[in-house]
Amino acid sequence: MxxxxxxxxxxxxxxxxxxxxxxxxxxxxxxxxxxxxxxxxxxxxxxxxxxxxxxxxxxxxxxxxxxxxGRSVRVAVFAKGAKAEEATKAGAEIVGAEDLMEEIQGGRSDFDKVIATPDMMPLVGRLGKVLGPRGLMPNPKVGTVTMDVTKAIEASKGGxxxxxxxxxxxxxxxxxxxxxxxxxxxxxxxxxxxxxxxxxxxxxxxxxxxxxxxxxxxxxxxxxxxxxxxxxxxxx
Incomplete structure (x- = not known):
């Protein structure tokens, strides 16, 4: 010191x-x-x-x-089906739905950004008390609630x-x-x-x-x- x-x-x-x-x-x-x-x-x-x-x-x-x-960003995406596959291909480190919600409720926190498709928001909303204080709650105003998960992931990782x-x-x-x-x-x-x-x-x-x-x-x-x-x- x-x-x-x-x-x-x-x-x-x-x-x-x-x-x-x-x-x-x-x-x-x-x-x-x-x-x-x-x-x-x-x-x-x-x-x-x-x-x-x-x-x-x-x-x-x-x-x-x-x-x-200049920092490496780990992205978690709430999505299902084709959008989940798209998120994985786009480079998201963590992709899931109910299973991911349960992991986060259980203490998982190894991510820097959370993105969600609109249909996943009722699920993600249950994590408000966990994600909110960390500033990680997805929000359409900043592009983290979207159907274009590829663009959102690229933006998160690109600066x-x-x-x-x-x-x-x-x-x-x-x-x-x-x-x-x-x-x-x-x-x-x-x-x-x-x-x-x-x-x-x-x-x-x-x-x-x-x-x-x-x-x-x-x-x-x-x-x-x-x-x-x-x-x-x-x-x-």
Whole structure:
């Protein structure tokens, strides 16, 4: 622990905590200081001026990162018959129906994403208390309740990141790994910011984006200039 604290302290010593950075500068600093013995995840956190307790202020969606997430995603699919066969061919690690429900109720949790065909949702709904807290409940709004299971599996494994505003109005997500090039990370960060901007709910009033910070798993957070970041987003 002492080595970690010392390393983080050294990184913070070279950082002006109050300065607002461009996406490029923030990525360069975070990547340079991600010096842990493992490939750290690069994470973005956005504080939004919304109250998710109100339906018209909920921010939720999915973003397809152009350069992927860098992590291996295990997909579980609830489907039967031809769709179950399709899911297996598309690369899903776990496929089932009632049997899979019972396994999950029994404690199985070796998956990162859950996809279901619409006819399976009454079954999957029984797992709400298990999947909900982990953010794994399939939802048609983010493409995980669908008949096109191949597309959903490919998106999950290819860099699709789901996001949802927490109670305090904060959205966060992993947007790559420290081993990625700066160019790849810049593109991923900007794509995610673009998705958040496009997901602005009808009930959001005033300044939508309040704060943006970028960090690595073990590194300090770097503040990003909101106006610059919004202007640099792909759709801007």
């Amino acid at each position: 002492a080595k970690v604290a010392k390393r983080i302290g050294a990184a913070r010593a070279g950082l002006d905590r109050d300065k607002l950075h461009t996406v490029e500068d923030a990525v360069a600093f975070v990547k340079a200081n991600a010096t842990a013995k493992f490939d750290e995840t690069i994470e973005v956190a956005i504080n939004l001026n919304v109250d998710p307790r109100h339906a018209d202020q909920m921010v939720r969606g999915v973003c397809s990162l152009p350069n992927g997430t 699709a990141v789901e996001f949802r505003a927490e109670k305090a109005g904060i959205v966060h997500a992993g947007v790559g790994k420290a081993s990625f090039t700066e160019k790849a990370l810049n593109e991923n960060v900007k794509a995610f910011l673009d998705a958040i901007v496009k997901a602005k709910p009808s009930g959001a009033k005033g300044t939508y984006l309040k704060k943006i910070a970028l960090s690595s798993t073990m590194g300090p957070g770097v503040k990003i200039d909101i106006s610059e970041a919004a202007a640099a987003a792909p759709s801007a």
